Amino acid sequence: MTSSNGKIRLATVWLGGCSGCHMSFLDLNEKLIDLAGRAELVYSPIADAKVFPEGVDVTLVEGAVANDDHVELAHQLRARSRIVVSFGDCAVTGNVTALRNRLGLDDVLTAVYHEGPGQAPRGDDEHVMPTLLPKVLPLHQVVPVDAYIPGCPPEPERIWAAVAALLDGKPVELPVAMRTFGA
């Protein structure tokens, strides 16, 4: 299932994360030119598509699942992608995004929005903001995931090792030094 121009249809998604993984992706530098020759970016925070398209070959998902919008998008991208990749530690483990899990959700909201600067409304009051899940989840605990790229953020070398394998239709098998969480 590739584009009419023979390129892999690639998507990247940004859930509950800091966008550091996407920054690291951009640090692929000249590799991005190779990538552009072989893949078409059909959906991404750095591309101008509003709806996650059908028929995607590979989707890299940055960030953990933290609110109901994330859950909805996760299910949608899973249904529309052949291969889903947890991209970076937040998607793989929950990581920094999940640091709030040891605290109660109400305590977190109070501390951030009522005691902190500003008076932002709570999501479930006015449907202005998506409702936060009681616990932040790694992506694979919401939808099945096919491959994992750990790291916070993953170094460009890791990303390329994984993406190059995916472009060649091979399974992602990173060497030990590229498998560590965190680093």
Place this chain on the structure above:
Amino acid sequence: METVVTLTLNGEMVSARADQTLLDVIREQKIDLPTLCHMQGLSERGGCRLCVVEVQGAPRPMAACVTPVTEGMVVRTHTPELEHQRRLVVELLLAERNHVCAVCVVNGHCDLQWAAAKLGVASVRYEYLHPDLTMDASHARFVLDHNRCILCTRCVRVCDEVEGAHTWDIAGRGIKTRVITDLSRPWGDSPSCTSCGKCVQVCPTGALFEKGATVAEMTKERDFVGWIIRGRTKREWTW
């Protein structure tokens, strides 16, 4: 005279002294077997279960660190089943507390992190338990972060067996088990702690660290326990 026994290790005949553990012999043969609670120079605990090996005739895998070698033993160290079970153990540890590698002082120098990478733990299949744990920063030089403790008790053993202070111990049981200083008073108030820092150096994770270190800055000096033991027993004081 030392008794020598012969055993079969992954299909190879190997000689060993009868007073050696299976782990000693496996390491001598340069076979990479993961361990977390084992530490050269300290008593064995047999708690992390990562060094389990298959011993022919035994009803279940045996922890190599606490299994003495015996004549004619047939041992396999890396069957697919053992590798799979080791992965599950590491996943249980990663899900037990808040091991957020990205913001850890020993990121890149952590035994748990590397054990996971070597075993090919790509993700954790269990629910993260996210317990609400505290830190103890009352000590002038060191910090205890329960979030990263895997209860290997290396700190307890090195403090008792090498330093002789026995500041560290364990309280509670099961999933509520915690390491404690003295009778669970703040580390900084401990009259028994000599501030020698041995516990910090042997800690496999970022549960014990030096103040002033930030993310990924702290490395640990693990060889020194063996060095002290060699010095004490053989009067060899060279690194």
Place this chain on the structure above:
Amino acid sequence: MNRIELQAIADKEIERQQELKCRVLCCASTACLSSGGQEVRKALQDELKAAGLTKDVQVVATGCKGLCSRGPVVEVTGPAQERVLYANVTAEAAQQIVRQHLVGGQPVNDYRLDADSPFFTKQVRVVLSNSGIVDPERIEDYIARQGYAALGHALREMTPEEVCLAIRRSGLRGRGGAGYATGLKWDLVRKADGRDKYVIANGDEGDPGAYMDRTLMESDPHRVLEGMALAGYAVGAEQGFLYVRGEYPLAVKRLERAIKAAERQGVLGSRIFDSNFNFRVDIRIGAGAFVCGEETALMSSIMGRRGEPRPRPPYPAQSGLWNSPTLINNVETFGNIAPIILNGPEWYAAMGTEKSKGTKIFALTGNVNNTGLIEVPMGITLREIVFEIGGGIPDGRTFKAAQTGGPSGGCIPAEYLDTPVDYESLTALGSMMGSGGLIVMDDQTSMVDVAKFYMEFCMDESCGKCVPCRVGTAQMHRLLSRLIAGEASAADLATLEELCRMVKALSLCGLGQSAPNPILSTLKYFRAEYEARLKSGAAHGAPSQEAA
């Protein structure tokens, strides 16, 4: 003390009992005391006083008679008396029993219990032969029923080797659960090198619903002490420890009195029966950790350390308490010793099946009419236990499963009701003999809930030393909770099964290795109940979103 003096004590006590018109035996074990046994005994005494019968009739506080669900249980017995059993006795009923029965000679039929019912007739009481008959606080009562005669005999007529041989030939196996051959264990300790050796009685009974050891210690403490002393003689130990869980204060009190009385009579302590054999018994009280029932953890606790198991080998027989050879047996195992020595190993081996000899005590509880403590010959079927001794399932419900072996055991479904109860058969069914808990469940019981109950128990009681048990039990519990909440997928069920296998294989001690058993055995026989709880149509599950 010598054997002639022992016989004199026995004769005097028997004579004293014969002179009474009758004796009223009141159960004073924990179960009957909690249903008002104390008040009943007082009412009997007051009423007898009022009737002027205190010289002719003696009220005896005995141990357990077994039918705990019908307590308080009272027995009237005497040389020229028909044996009459009363159940559910109240203080008023006690007064009536004195007036109508003891004074008037007419048994009170309203409270009368059929002593010929299968509950009593199907039982064979060997370990509990004195239970409910002797006053556990009077050593004379025990001696009158051949108490300490086995010890006196062995010290005079048998070598330690011969005692071990007798136990081996009897076929007795450990009653704590694992079923290791007792005589073999004794021989190992006897042959082990060591200046000091120790004998430990494991009374840290902790399985939910089990109270065999408590009852034996409360009802016949001297039986346990005599068994320990015989073991001490057989293996060459001079010090015994009785490790009793802290939740058993009555057992501790009676054991303490029994030890003092036995020392005073010279059947424990120094130069027992004027021989060169010395044997002291000290009580150690557990602090409420289930894992201390595991032998290496128990020894750690006796030595004043944290109650954590350690890997075996070395086994206690080689290196136990303070690195000395140590014999450790369950309290019930020790309860079997004196009868074997007195009646001979052949007598004992004639009871039971080929590989499981003698009798076993069970705490029969759950959805069954007669709950209580029973002693049955090995090889009896589960059906006989549940439907004859137990009197069937109450409220017209049907039998669904029996749980044996506590948190280490498993569930046995109805199709195996005719299985003989012995070590091998129960293990083959994926359960185990265990220490003797037997919980009957009717058709309203959810087996997934049962599994979760046991997993919660194991999670709470894990010592935390090894990762598979410490974290594995917590994760198995989470997975079961999600399954029960209808949030688990088929993948979660697979994760649960995979985790069960790992925890079973990799845990350090028996507690962890057997912790998955309640899940595995209910999955084996009641898999459909698990599958019915799966989230409908979900191939992949998310963890619970309920507030944690």
